[in-house]
Amino acid sequence: MILAVALLSATGYLSYRNLSSIVSSIQLDLKPDQRLLSIREISMDLEKAQNSIRIYSTTYDTLDLRPYYTIISNIDGKVSRLRSECVHDPVLLKQTDTISKLIEGNIVIWNQLLFLYNNQTVLGYLKQLSVRLDSSSLEAHRPESNILKRVFSRNQNRLNEDEIISNLRELEHQDSITKIRVTKRESKLAVTSTEIKEKFYDLITKIENEISDIVNEKALAADKLAAKTYIFIAMFSVSGTLLAILVMFIIVRYVRKAHVYQVALQSSKDEAEKLARTKELFMANMSHEIRTPVTAISGFTEQLLHEPLDENTTRTLKIIKSSSDHLGNIINDILDFSKLQNGKLALEKVHFFIAQVLEDVNALFERPAIRNNTRLSYSISPDTPEVLLGDPYRLKQILLNLVSNSVKFTKNGKVHFSVNCVKNDSSEIELLLEVVDTGVGIDESKLSLIFEDFTQEEMSTTRKYGGTGLGLSIVKKLIELHNGTIDCVSKKNQGTRITCHILYLTGNEKLVRKDVESQFFIPEEVKNLKILVVDDEEYNRLLFKTIMTRWQIRYYEASNGMEALEILKSDHFDLLFMDARMPGIDGLKATQFIRNEMNITESEMPVICISAANVNDDWQKYKKAGMNAFLPKPFTEEMLLTTILSVIKDYSYSSETEPVKEEEIQPDGASKINLQNLYHISGGDEQFVKQMLLSFDESTEKGINEIQEAVASGRLELVSELAHKMLPPCRHIGALELCNLLRKIEENIQKKTELSDLDRLAKESLQEFEEVSRLVKEQITKIS
Amino acid sequence: MKQKINILVVEDNIYYNNLIFNALQQSTHFVQKKVKYQLILQSFVDYSDFMQKIESREFADNDVVAFVDYNLGNGISGAQMINSLKKENSNTLAVLLSQSRTIEERSIKNNYDFYVIKDTFAPALCRLYLDQFIENKFL
Numbered sequence: 066m067i068l069a070v071a072l073l074s075a076t077g078y079l080s081y082r083n084l085s086s087i088v089s090s091i092q093l094d095l096k097p098d099q100r101l102l103s104i105r106e107i108s109m110d111l112e113k114a115q116n117s118i119r120i121y122s123t124t125y126d127t128l129d130l131r132p133y134y135t136i137i138s139n140i141d142g143k144v145s146r147l148r149s150e151c152v153h154d155p156v157l158l159k160q161t162d163t164i165s166k167l168i169e170g171n172i173v174i175w176n177q178l179l180f181l182y183n184n185q186t187v188l189g190y191l192k193q194l195s196v197r198l199d200s201s202s203l204e205a206h207r208p209e210s211n212i213l214k215r216v217f218s219r220n221q222n223r224l225n226e227d228e229i230i231s232n233l234r235e236l237e238h239q240d241s242i243t244k245i246r247v248t249k250r251e252s253k254l255a256v257t258s259t260e261i262k263e264k265f266y267d268l269i270t271k272i273e274n275e276i277s278d279i280v281n282e283k284a285l286a287a288d289k290l291a292a293k294t295y296i297f298i299a300m301f302s303v304s305g306t307l308l309a310i311l312v313m314f315i316i317v318r319y320v321r322k323a324h325v326y327q328v329a330l331q332s333s334k335d336e337a338e339k340l341a342r343t344k345e346l347f348m349a350n351m352s353h354e355i356r357t358p359v360t361a362i363s364g365f366t367e368q369l370l371h372e373p374l375d376e377n378t379t380r381t382l383k384i385i386k387s388s389s390d391h392l393g394n395i396i397n398d399i400l401d402f403s404k405l406q407n408g409k410l411a412l413e414k415v416h417f418f419i420a421q422v423l424e425d426v427n428a429l430f431e432r433p434a435i436r437n438n439t440r441l442s443y444s445i446s447p448d449t450p451e452v453l454l455g456d457p458y459r460l461k462q463i464l465l466n467l468v469s470n471s472v473k474f475t476k477n478g479k480v481h482f483s484v485n486c487v488k489n490d491s492s493e494i495e496l497l498l499e500v501v502d503t504g505v506g507i508d509e510s511k512l513s514l515i516f517e518d519f520t521q522e523e524m525s526t527t528r529k530y531g532g533t534g535l536g537l538s539i540v541k542k543l544i545e546l547h548n549g550t551i552d553c554v555s556k557k558n559q560g561t562r563i564t565c566h567i568l569y570l571t572g573n574e575k576l577v578r579k580d581v582e583s584q585f586f587i588p589e590e591v592k593n594l595k596i597l598v599v600d601d602e603e604y605n606r607l608l609f610k611t612i613m614t615r616w617q618i619r620y621y622e623a624s625n626g627m628e629a630l631e632i633l634k635s636d637h638f639d640l641l642f643m644d645a646r647m648p649g650i651d652g653l654k655a656t657q658f659i660r661n662e663m664n665i666t667e668s669e670m671p672v673i674c675i676s677a678a679n680v681n682d683d684w685q686k687y688k689k690a691g692m693n694a695f696l697p698k699p700f701t702e703e704m705l706l707t708t709i710l711s712v713i714k715d716y717s718y719s720s721e722t723e724p725v726k727e728e729e730i731q732p733d734g735a736s737k738i739n740l741q742n743l744y745h746i747s748g749g750d751e752q753f754v755k756q757m758l759l760s761f762d763e764s765t766e767k768g769i770n771e772i773q774e775a776v777a778s779g780r781l782e783l784v785s786e787l788a789h790k791m792l793p794p795c796r797h798i799g800a801l802e803l804c805n806l807l808r809k810i811e812e813n814i815q816k817k818t819e820l821s822d823l824d825r826l827a828k829e830s831l832q833e834f835e836e837v838s839r840l841v842k843e844q845i846t847k848i849s
Numbered sequence: 850m851k852q853k854i855n856i857l858v859v860e861d862n863i864y865y866n867n868l869i870f871n872a873l874q875q876s877t878h879f880v881q882k883k884v885k886y887q888l889i890l891q892s893f894v895d896y897s898d899f900m901q902k903i904e905s906r907e908f909a910d911n912d913v914v915a916f917v918d919y920n921l922g923n924g925i926s927g928a929q930m931i932n933s934l935k936k937e938n939s940n941t942l943a944v945l946l947s948q949s950r951t952i953e954e955r956s957i958k959n960n961y962d963f964y965v966i967k968d969t970f971a972p973a974l975c976r977l978y979l980d981q982f983i984e985n986k987f988l
Contacts (some may be wrong), residue, residue, distance in 0.1 A: 124933060627944075627963040627978065635972060649963050650981045664975045753871060759862040789948055793967035794864040 083294035361604035405542040415570035417457035452572035475504030626650030645676035660691035671712040739799025858892040872972030879981035
């Protein structure tokens, strides 16, 4: 690509340069050669000068010499200019010098000629005088009229005349000599002039030839340049085309690659999302699968602990309870970690006593600390507000993880955790949580790793002390979720100090949630409830059953959503516990059906969602579906009671309310049919309703007629079957009287009553059907 | 190749057959995904047609969701149909449509997955079941 661009640039530049040269050369060639013009001008001037002298030689008029003198005076300048124009050409310069000399010689000759012409004028005058003298001598030879005159003048005149004639003859001689000289001069001048002309012509020819040569050379050079330029242009075009192709190719390749990358990226993204979803699903499934038996273990252990047992069994059960709770905590850790990683964990905002949180943490690790011969203590600075607003569960989780680690890694030492108020700015409080121990400590080189996921200082740590390696990672993520900071200072075999800065708001004591435990008794209003529990896990249902039986609550159960809905069709319940995840129809959809299709309102029957997964993130969805509260699995009796109280306190209801019977749906008692259901199902499609009514009319008519025939022929089983078959459609279109008659037919056959009764019922059914059919047909006509 | 799912309605009463068929057709997921996943909805009024299809192994290779009436007339039980279907294709989920709980209890040993009492809510319940099935399967 770079090579192609360089080639294109080079050829482009060369083409441009050559073209520029050709253009400038053409521009130069278009200008006439100044030297040639100068030579021609000089030549013409010389011609003019010669002509001027020739004219003068004829006219002897000095005016005719004016051009001559003008030319002579300027000729030097023109020759000098020619010299300067030829200064770069030594041959031409030499020629110019020769011309200059010839011109000088010519001018000398012309001047001599002029001089001779001037002399000729005097001689001419003298000649005229001689002619005149001749004529006067003739007159003197004529006979004198006057004798005196003739005597006295004749001798004197004769003398003068002879002398003058003699002089004249001399002058004539001299004149002829001059003429000869002039002629000679003229001929010499002509020779010189010819010579000069020839020189001029030579020079012109030479210059012209030279110019022609130069022009030819230039033309040749231009041709070569043009040829080169053509090559460059061709190269430029080819390289341009190549470059364009290359660029196109690169672009196409880039686009293709980009597309491939995009596809790969999208695929990776989809894959990653799928993986994330799978992971999430896996986590949800795993938590569900693990929590469910843990719930059962923990719940049933708790139930057993209520029984009068011997000390040994009680201790064993407590260990089971503690272990299952621990297992539950590990599952919670894993789930929390997954949620923190996906950014799906949200902090609660409730009012709570900070001292209570610290006390709970202390109580939880008191015994393990004693087992390690470690002194566990905690403190709260006096300036810390008693009630805070925030998430006490997560604060407890932070402290539990930190204190748990300290207690775990400290033997025969001290563990102290404290809360100090660093900043109390109106309502916002910055707390400093510190956990200090004198335990095994952490190697400085490993300090940076301890907050990483699934990390413990050494692999052997896991084997020796247990744990998932998630604790500190979860703590760090929780602290970050609080917009706080965490820091750890530790020295091997000396101890560890972990400090956290975390922000909370000042709480209100009046708004602190009351603990149910203190008043743990089953209120009468709870005992009177009739509850349906829907859960696909048998032991969960059994756990509910155990608790509720002890609480003296009327308890019913269903193993899936479909079954629950079937039960709810015919029975009324005060409260419904609905598992979120079930085969067939899940809790969400079942609740939606209860609220939207069965029209059982929240005040009639609140629905409590039970789930092993934390549905907090999707709670809005569950709430929108018509659920009223959430009970996480595993749950304690207290949690169960609190949840029940929360919904029955929120919703006033009457336990005496009976479910709406299907038969009561009919809005108008006078009407034999009710198409409300059919229209509801059709979604407003009248043609569908029409089609359904036609099929009802046809099939029911057929059935009723078959019943008549079967009754007449005594085939009672067929009658029962036909009646049974016709019931649902009749019920669906609200033909309840017909339904009753068909049901009676069925019952009568089962009870083996009189055939006459059956015959009567069959006839009544036929009459009723005719009425129903008329109404149905009316409806069909209305739709048409 | 698209995954094909056969959704079958087997009900000899034409009215109720149409009712269930129409309700299933209105399932949100069915409407949205029927082309993408090749969801084929078929209804049978005559059980012999249905049996013929089972025998010709038409439903052998794909997932099947069947809504079958308990009483198909002429003493033919829907539970038997479900058994035949499940024998042919183990990936069959069957919903038995029954008149009363008595019948449902009588056929408890049959190989169906859920039952729906044929009352006012039955079409909506079938639609809900199909919605959930498609959601669990594809979404």
